Amino acid sequence: MDFNISQTTIVAIVAVINASIRSATPIVLGALSGIVSERSGVVNIGIEGMMLVGAFTGFMVNVYLSAANVAPIFQVQPIRLLIAALVAMICGGLMALLHAVLSIRFKIDQIISGTVLNIFAAGITSYLYVSGAKTLGGLPTAILNPIPESAGIVYRLGQIIFNKDILTYFTLALVPLTGFALFRTTWGLRTRAIGENPRAADTLGIDVYRLQYTNLWISGMLAGLAGATLTLVGIAFDRNMTTGRGFIALAVMIFGVWRPTRALWGAMLFGFASALQVQFQNGGLAKVIPPQFVEMLPYILTLVVLAGFVGRARPPSHVGQAYEVE
Amino acid sequence: MTSTSVSELPTPAEPSGAGRFRLDLNRLLVPFLAIFTAVIIGSILILLAGLDPIKAYIGLLQGAFGSDTGIVRSLTKMAPLILGGLAVAFAFKGGLFNIGAQGQLIIGAVTSAWVGFAVSGLPPILHIPLALLAGAAGGALWGLIPGLLKAYTGAHEVISTIMLNYVASLLVEWLVTAPTADASAGPLAACRVVGGCIASRTPPILSSAMLPNLYTPSAANGEVLHLGVLLALLTALLVSVLIYRTTFGFSLRMVGLSAGAARYSGINVARMTVLTMVIAGALAGLAGSIQTLGVNYHYETNQNTTLGFDSIAVSLLAGNNPLAIIPSAFLFGVLNAGSTQMQIVSHVPNDLIQVIQALILMFVAADQIIRSLYRVRATGDGGEKVKLSSGWGQR
Numbered sequence: 001m002d003f004n005i006s007q008t009t010i011v012a013i014v015a016v017i018n019a020s021i022r023s024a025t026p027i028v029l030g031a032l033s034g035i036v037s038e039r040s041g042v043v044n045i046g047i048e049g050m051m052l053v054g055a056f057t058g059f060m061v062n063v064y065l066s067a068a069n070v071a072p073i074f075q076v077q078p079i080r081l082l083i084a085a086l087v088a089m090i091c092g093g094l095m096a097l098l099h100a101v102l103s104i105r106f107k108i109d110q111i112i113s114g115t116v117l118n119i120f121a122a123g124i125t126s127y128l129y130v131s132g133a134k135t136l137g138g139l140p141t142a143i144l145n146p147i148p149e150s151a152g153i154v155y156r157l158g159q160i161i162f163n164k165d166i167l168t169y170f171t172l173a174l175v176p177l178t179g180f181a182l183f184r185t186t187w188g189l190r191t192r193a194i195g196e197n198p199r200a201a202d203t204l205g206i207d208v209y210r211l212q213y214t215n216l217w218i219s220g221m222l223a224g225l226a227g228a229t230l231t232l233v234g235i236a237f238d239r240n241m242t243t244g245r246g247f248i249a250l251a252v253m254i255f256g257v258w259r260p261t262r263a264l265w266g267a268m269l270f271g272f273a274s275a276l277q278v279q280f281q282n283g284g285l286a287k288v289i290p291p292q293f294v295e296m297l298p299y300i301l302t303l304v305v306l307a308g309f310v311g312r313a314r315p316p317s318h319v320g321q322a323y324e325v326e
Numbered sequence: 327m328t329s330t331s332v333s334e335l336p337t338p339a340e341p342s343g344a345g346r347f348r349l350d351l352n353r354l355l356v357p358f359l360a361i362f363t364a365v366i367i368g369s370i371l372i373l374l375a376g377l378d379p380i381k382a383y384i385g386l387l388q389g390a391f392g393s394d395t396g397i398v399r400s401l402t403k404m405a406p407l408i409l410g411g412l413a414v415a416f417a418f419k420g421g422l423f424n425i426g427a428q429g430q431l432i433i434g435a436v437t438s439a440w441v442g443f444a445v446s447g448l449p450p451i452l453h454i455p456l457a458l459l460a461g462a463a464g465g466a467l468w469g470l471i472p473g474l475l476k477a478y479t480g481a482h483e484v485i486s487t488i489m490l491n492y493v494a495s496l497l498v499e500w501l502v503t504a505p506t507a508d509a510s511a512g513p514l515a516a517c518r519v520v521g522g523c524i525a526s527r528t529p530p531i532l533s534s535a536m537l538p539n540l541y542t543p544s545a546a547n548g549e550v551l552h553l554g555v556l557l558a559l560l561t562a563l564l565v566s567v568l569i570y571r572t573t574f575g576f577s578l579r580m581v582g583l584s585a586g587a588a589r590y591s592g593i594n595v596a597r598m599t600v601l602t603m604v605i606a607g608a609l610a611g612l613a614g615s616i617q618t619l620g621v622n623y624h625y626e627t628n629q630n631t632t633l634g635f636d637s638i639a640v641s642l643l644a645g646n647n648p649l650a651i652i653p654s655a656f657l658f659g660v661l662n663a664g665s666t667q668m669q670i671v672s673h674v675p676n677d678l679i680q681v682i683q684a685l686i687l688m689f690v691a692a693d694q695i696i697r698s699l700y701r702v703r704a705t706g707d708g709g710e711k712v713k714l715s716s717g718w719g720q721r
Contacts (some may be wrong), residue, residue, distance in 0.1 A: 123683065
């Protein structure tokens with residue numbers, strides 16, 4: 001095998017893997033958000049809207065703290081971006097609380113409530129959005145690749161493992177953490193109980209509504225963080241910039257059978273579909289395959305996943321139905 | 327329960343003959359208060375931005391009603407919202423939440439444009455119906471996909487229709503894309519030569535496919551009252567009859583209320599699901615069609631970008647009743663027609679309209695909030711309760 005060709009191939013493969021990870025990050029968080037919510041029996045179709053609000057608030061906080069008249073302490077990169085991410089999470093959580101109030105307290109159909117949330121999020125972020133806002137920059141690389149380039153393939157491997165921002169690592173850590181919490185802790189057991197059979201859980205003394213509120217709050221924070229990963233890497237907010245990621249995350253959740261680790265692999269698949277787009281645009285293949293068709297891939301993949309996995313994958317049995325205390 | 331029609335359902339009871347447009351003050355009160363509350367919250371948002379809400383709303387009303395141009399604009403904005411709203415409501419009656427009106431609508435808009443410019447030599451009496459039919463067929467095809475997916479694989483229509491919205495918008499973008507050095511022209515693009523033009527759009531439709539003009543307002547800026555407005559009103563009437571006065575409509579509502587019961591009574595639920603989405607798609611496609619044939623006279627990628635989503639709000643505000651969709655769509659037409667004038671007069675961004683629409687939607691969906699806020703007692707029965715999320719992940 002010709003060394004030079006294999007070298008460029010490896011570089012291209014590394015680039016695709018890195019782009020896949022980047023695209024997968026918000027989708028993983030979105031899927032975790034969906035898992036936490038649906039495991040407690042609440043369908044969360046509003047993840048898209050919560051993500052959008054997270055993306056918007058994260059970006060705006062970054063913008064405000066980047067202004068010249070803000071105390072220097074807040075302008076220090078880690079502090080500024082940490083505050084931005086926290087505000088994004090809180091705002092995502094508040095959106096989820098609205099979903100909770102609408103669907104648990106007022107027992108509106110959860111699908112309608114989520115849709116209302118999505119429309120509201122699109123409207124309010126567009127209304128408050130001011131174009132051309134400047135920030136002092138986004139998330140830096142957390143750990144630089146320490147391996148020298150002369151190490152060849154090991155260096156390339158290092159390019160995949162290192163050179164990521166902190167949110168990416170945090171997201172990857174959240175996957176096993178959520179899995180552990182769901183399947184190895186009291187909280188997880190109770191959460192799964194109210195998703196499967198809230199009446200039985202209630203009889204055993206679990207406050208169903210209280211836990212649903214708590215879990216929706218967590219779900220919203222995860223979705224808000226998912227949005228923040230879009231705008232805190234240095235990309236400016238744009239109207240409706242989530243472009244269906246919240247729904248793709250739900251498909252990933254179903255693909256992953258409501259389990260965090262499996263959802264991670266699903267998200268990587270979607271990340272890969274999105275990453276191809278960039279490769280195609282760079283590769284000058286637009287004449288052969290129109291870029292719009294490559295862009296369709298994640299959406300079509302979602303349809304295929306939905307068609308192929310729903311029905312075979314068993315959701316929490318009480319999901320989507322409001323629980324009524326007798 | 328006073329209804330004596332064949333469409334009587336065993337249980338739950340229909341709220342006071344939902345088919346007929348009976349003036350029931352209590353039922354009108356909640357939507358009215360929802361709108362009122364949304365407008366108040368909208369004012370607070372305007373105040374927070376340091377602007378004048380009174381000025382904004384006066385600007386809005388001026389834009390929508392201030393002249394015959396304004397009224398024509400309100401009506402022409404209303405027409406596609408009626409059809410789009412019907413697309414959502416019709417599916418809703420069959421137990422399906424059609425978020426895909428947007429995709430179905432733009433597919434309809436582009437297929438209409440295609441028949442409008444590519445088929446020549448026909449007199450208007452044939453060309454117009456053919457172009458409208460093409461729009462309906464395009465939308466129907468786009469509704470068929472989620473229908474089949476739902477019926478035969480269990481894929482929830484909310485996610486599949488949203489995904490198809492994105493696919494549709496990318497597909498039509500490709501169809502009309504202007505050629506660049508890196509990419510060739512789309513099959514329906516007006517531009518064929520690189521650098522010849524920039525806009526991604528279809529050629530203009532032939533005059534034989536343009537919807538007849540019913541009234542031209544005094545300020546001649548191209549906005550006219552086209553036949554599509556009448557067509558939309560008529561379609562609302564037809565859909566109402568179809569839902570409440572036919573055997574098909576009875577089966578549709580039965581599936582919507584309880585797919586299980588419908589199955590036991592011998593209705594082919596899978597077939598109904600597909601058919602429901604096809605008809606809903608056709609209605610949305612028609613909405614796109616009248617936009618192309620009556621307003622824009624060509625298709626361009628940036629057209630009709632919010633109509634499908636506004637249609638959801640229109641339908642829910644109307645309680646998914648086909649006739650109530652007319653005033654509901656009119657309200658949203660007015661909001662959209664006046665928003666430009668509002669922005670000019672008061673500098674309030676016209677995105678505010680979207681926020682107000684979402685708030686109206688929320689208060690209508692959560693009518694208990696409004697009821698407890700204004701101490702309005704609930705109507706006797708809950709009406710037809712369609713359950714959307716119970717089918718999550720199940721066939």
